[in-house]
Amino acid sequence: MAGEQEEKRLSLLQRTLDLVERVGNRVPHPVLIFLALILLVIGLSHALYLTGAEVNYDVINPETHKIERATTAARSLLTADGVRNMVTGLVPNFMGFSAIGLLIVAMLGVGVAEESGLINVLIRTLVAISPGWALTYILAFVGILSSIASDAGYVVLIPLAGAAYASLGRHPLAGIALGFAAVAGAFNVNMLIKPLDAVMTEITNDAIHMVDPSRSIDLMAGFWFSLASVPFLVIVIALVTDRLIAPRLGAYAGESEGPPAGAVRTPAETRGLVYAGLGFLAVLLLFGVLSLPDAAPLRNPETGALIGNSPLMNGLIVPIMLVFLVMGVAFGVGAGTIKTPTEVISAMIKAVSGLGGTIVLFLVISQFIAYFNYSNIPTLMAIRMAEGLKSANVDALWLLLGFIVVVTALNIVFTPAIAKWAIFAPVFVPLFITLGVDPAAVLSAYRVGDSPTNTLTPLNAYFALVVGFARQYDTKAGVGTIVALMLPYAVAMSVLWAGLFAVWYLLGLPWGLH
Numbered sequence: 001m002a003g004e005q006e007e008k009r010l011s012l013l014q015r016t017l018d019l020v021e022r023v024g025n026r027v028p029h030p031v032l033i034f035l036a037l038i039l040l041v042i043g044l045s046h047a048l049y050l051t052g053a054e055v056n057y058d059v060i061n062p063e064t065h066k067i068e069r070a071t072t073a074a075r076s077l078l079t080a081d082g083v084r085n086m087v088t089g090l091v092p093n094f095m096g097f098s099a100i101g102l103l104i105v106a107m108l109g110v111g112v113a114e115e116s117g118l119i120n121v122l123i124r125t126l127v128a129i130s131p132g133w134a135l136t137y138i139l140a141f142v143g144i145l146s147s148i149a150s151d152a153g154y155v156v157l158i159p160l161a162g163a164a165y166a167s168l169g170r171h172p173l174a175g176i177a178l179g180f181a182a183v184a185g186a187f188n189v190n191m192l193i194k195p196l197d198a199v200m201t202e203i204t205n206d207a208i209h210m211v212d213p214s215r216s217i218d219l220m221a222g223f224w225f226s227l228a229s230v231p232f233l234v235i236v237i238a239l240v241t242d243r244l245i246a247p248r249l250g251a252y253a254g255e256s257e258g259p260p261a262g263a264v265r266t267p268a269e270t271r272g273l274v275y276a277g278l279g280f281l282a283v284l285l286l287f288g289v290l291s292l293p294d295a296a297p298l299r300n301p302e303t304g305a306l307i308g309n310s311p312l313m314n315g316l317i318v319p320i321m322l323v324f325l326v327m328g329v330a331f332g333v334g335a336g337t338i339k340t341p342t343e344v345i346s347a348m349i350k351a352v353s354g355l356g357g358t359i360v361l362f363l364v365i366s367q368f369i370a371y372f373n374y375s376n377i378p379t380l381m382a383i384r385m386a387e388g389l390k391s392a393n394v395d396a397l398w399l400l401l402g403f404i405v406v407v408t409a410l411n412i413v414f415t416p417a418i419a420k421w422a423i424f425a426p427v428f429v430p431l432f433i434t435l436g437v438d439p440a441a442v443l444s445a446y447r448v449g450d451s452p453t454n455t456l457t458p459l460n461a462y463f464a465l466v467v468g469f470a471r472q473y474d475t476k477a478g479v480g481t482i483v484a485l486m487l488p489y490a491v492a493m494s495v496l497w498a499g500l501f502a503v504w505y506l507l508g509l510p511w512g513l514h
Contacts, residue, residue, distance in 0.1 A: 022480065030464050030479060034364045038371055041077070045375035048074035055383040058426040067206060067426060072379045077371055085374055090367065097366035100359060102317055103465070104352055106155040109324030111351020112344055116332035118276055121269050123164050132168070136178060139164065140237040143182025144230055148192050148313075152320050153183035154462040159469050171249040172473045173485065178241040180466050180482075181489040184454035186233045188417065188447040189226045193219050194313065196417065203421050204443050207429035220513035221440035222447070225504055229447075229497065236496050237489065244488045254473055272335030279330030280323060287312070287319050361464045369459070378414040379423065385410060386427045396435045397505055400445045403428060404498050407449030412457045417450050440511035448501050452493040455486040 028036075054073035061068055076082050094100070113119050130138055139161045146153025158179035165175030188196070197219055205216045265273075291298040291312050298312040299305065306312060312319075328347075332338025338347075372378060385406050394402065407420065414420060424446065432442045454460050458479060470477035504511075 018484070026480070030458065030467070031361055031364050033458065033479070034361070034368045038364075038368050041368065041371050041375060041377065045074060045082070045371075045377065046076040046078045048375070048377065048380070049076035049079070053380055055380055057383050057386075057423070059422060067209075072376050072383070074380060075374060075376050077375060082374070086367075086371065089370055093366045093370040094363050097362055097369075097461070100362045100366075102151050103155055103355065103358070105317055105321050106152055106324075107351040107355065108348045109321035109328065110156055112347045113324040113328030113331070115343075115347035115350065116272075116328045116337050117269070117335060118272070118328050118331040119160065119163070121265065121273060121331070123160065123167055125265070125273075126164060135164065135168070136238045136241050137234055139175070140178055140182045140234045140241075141230070143179050143237075144186045144233060145190060145192070146183055147187050147190050148194055148316070151462065152317055153179075154465060156320070156324075157183055158466060159472075162469060162473065166252065166254075166473065169252065171246060171252040172254075173470055173477070173481070174241055174246045174249050176466065176469050176473075177245050177485040177489070178237055180455055180486060181237045181240070181493070182234075184460065184462070185237070185452045185486075185489055185493050186229070187454055188451045189229045189233070191227055191230050199418055200421055200443060200446075203418070203425050204429060204439055207425035208433065208439050212433065215439075217440055217443075218513075221511060222444045223512035224509065225440075225444045225501075225511050226447070228504075229500065232500055233493060233497065236492055240488050240492050245485060252473075266335075268335045272331040272333075272337070275334030276327040276331040279326040283319060283323050283326050358465055358468060362461070365459075365461060365464070378419075382410060382414060382420060382423045386424060396432065396437050397502060399435070400432070400437070400441065400505065401498060401502065403442075404445050404449035404494075404501070407446055408453055408494055411450055411453045413459065415454065415457060415459050420450065421446060438511055441505060444511055445501060448497050449494075452490045452497065456483060456490050 052073070054071060056069070056071050058067055059070045077086060110119075126135070126138070139157075143153060143157045143161070146157050158176055161175040161179030162172040163175070166172040201217060201219050201221065204221075208215050208217070287298070290296055291306055294304065296306075298310065298315075300310040329338060329344055332343070338344060403424075407424070410420065425442075429439050429442050433439060457463065463479075463482065467477060467479060467482055470481055474481070
C-alpha cells in the first residue's frame with residue numbers, strides 16, 4: 001500500500017512537471033519574450049510615472065559606505081529623457097553586460113581544452129574513479145564551490161555535468177539540472193571567502209552602525225552556517241536529482257559523444273594528461289608568484305588582503321581561462337591532437353562562433369535589465385515589500401522566515417544580490433538588532449532567500465545559456481523544459497534550507513567566527 005501511494009505521488013508530480021514543461025515550451029523564442037517584457041516595462045513605467053509613484057527610504061552607498069536618505073520615483077521610458085536613454089544606451093547597456101565578456105573569455109580556454117580532447121578524457125577519468133552513486137554528490141559539491149570563481153561555474157561546470165551523465169548512459173539533462181542547481185541555487189554560500197562576501201559584509205556593517213557605531217561583523221561572521229549549508233545542499237540537490245529528476249527523464253535515447261565512460265585511456269592520452277598536469281602546475285606557479293608575496297600585484301593594494309576584495313579574486317576568470325587553455329594545449333601536444341598554433345586559434349574561433357544565438361539574446365536581455373532599472377520599478381517593489389514585512393507583528397524567527405520569503409520572491413524579478421542587500425540591509429539589520437538578533441543571522445537569512453530561485457528566473461543572465469546546453473541533447477528543449485527541471489530543486493532548497501536556518505536559530509548555534 002505504501003509503495004502504491006509513493007508511486008501515485010511521483011506520478012502526480014511528474015504529470016505536474018510535464019504540464020509545466022508543455023506550457024513553458026509553448027511560449028515564443030526567449031528573444032521575443034524579452035522584447036515583450038521590454039514593451040511591458042515601457043508601458044508600466046509610464047503608468048507609474050503618471051500616478052506619481054515614489055518611496056522614501058534609507059540606503060547604504062556601497063562606494064562611500066554612508067547611510068543616505070533617498071527618494072526614488074518612477075521614471076517613464078516614454079518621456080524625452082527616457083527615449084534619449086533608450087537610444088543612446090543601447091551599445092553601452094550591451095557592453096556593460098558583464099556576462100557576455102565572462103562567457104567569451106572562459107570559452108576561449110574551455111574551447112581549446114574541449115577540442116584537444118582533454119575534457120573528454122577528464123570526464124571519463126572522473127567517472128572511472130568515482131563510484132556510480134557518488135558522481136552526483138561530487139558534481140553538486142564542485143558546483144557549489146565553483147561560485148568562488150564568480151560566474152565561471154555556469155560556463156564550465158554545467159555542461160561538464162551534462163557530459164559526465166551522458167558518458168555514464170544517464171540522461172544528460174539530469175546532469176545539466178544538477179549542475180545548474182548547484183552553481184546558481186547555492187550561489188551565495190561556499191566553504192571559502194568570495195569577493196561578494198566582502199561587499200555584503202561592508203554593507204551589513206554600515207547598516208549596523210545606524211544603531212550601534214561600536215559594533216561590526218567581519219568576513220567570517222556567517223562562516224559556520226555557510227560551511228554547514230554546503231554539504232546540506234549537496235545532499236538536497238543529489239536526492240532531488242536521483243529521486244525526482246532522473247526518474248522523470250527516464251533513459252536517454254540519444255548518443256553521447258566520445259568513447260564510453262569505461263574506455264581505457266590510450267598511451268597518447270596518458271601522456272597528454274601528464275603534459276596537462278605540468279601545464280596546470282606552471283599556471284599555478286605563475287599566479288602563486290603574482291599573489292603570495294607580501295607586495296604581490298594581485299593582492300589588495302591598500303590592505304594587502306588576498307582573499308575577499310583583491311585583484312586575484314575579482315579577476316579569477318583569467319587564471320581559470322588560462323588553466324583550461326594551457327592544459328588544453330599541453331594535452332593536445334602530448335596526445336598528438338594539436339600539432340600547430342593555428343589549430344589552437346581554430347579551436348578558440350569554433351568555441352566563440354557557437355555563441356551567436358546567445359550573444360543576440362544577451363543583447364536583448366541587457367536592454368531589458370537596463371530599462372527595468374532605469375524605471376526604478378525594482379526599487380519601488382523592494383521598498384513596498386520591505387515595509388509590509390517590517391510592519392508585521394510577529395516574533396523574531398517568524399520575521400526572519402518572512403524576510404527569507406520576501407527575498408526569495410523578489411529575486412525572481414530583481415536578481416542583483418548586492419543591489420537588493422543595499423536596499424534591505426538599512427531596513428532589516430537595525431530592526432533585527434533591536435529584537436536581539438545577531439546581524440550575522442540576518443545576512444545568513446538573506447543568503448538563504450537570495451539563491452534558490454536563481455534557477456527559475458529568465459532574468460538570470462545565464463538562464464538562456466542553460467537552455468542552449470539542454471538543446472545540445474534535446475533539440476525540443478525550451479524555457480519550459482528548464483523551469484520544469486529546476487522547479488523541484490528550487491522548492492526543495494528553499495523549504496529545507498529555510499528549515500536548516502530555523503533549526504540553527506532555535507538551537508542558538510554560532511553563525512560564524514566573531
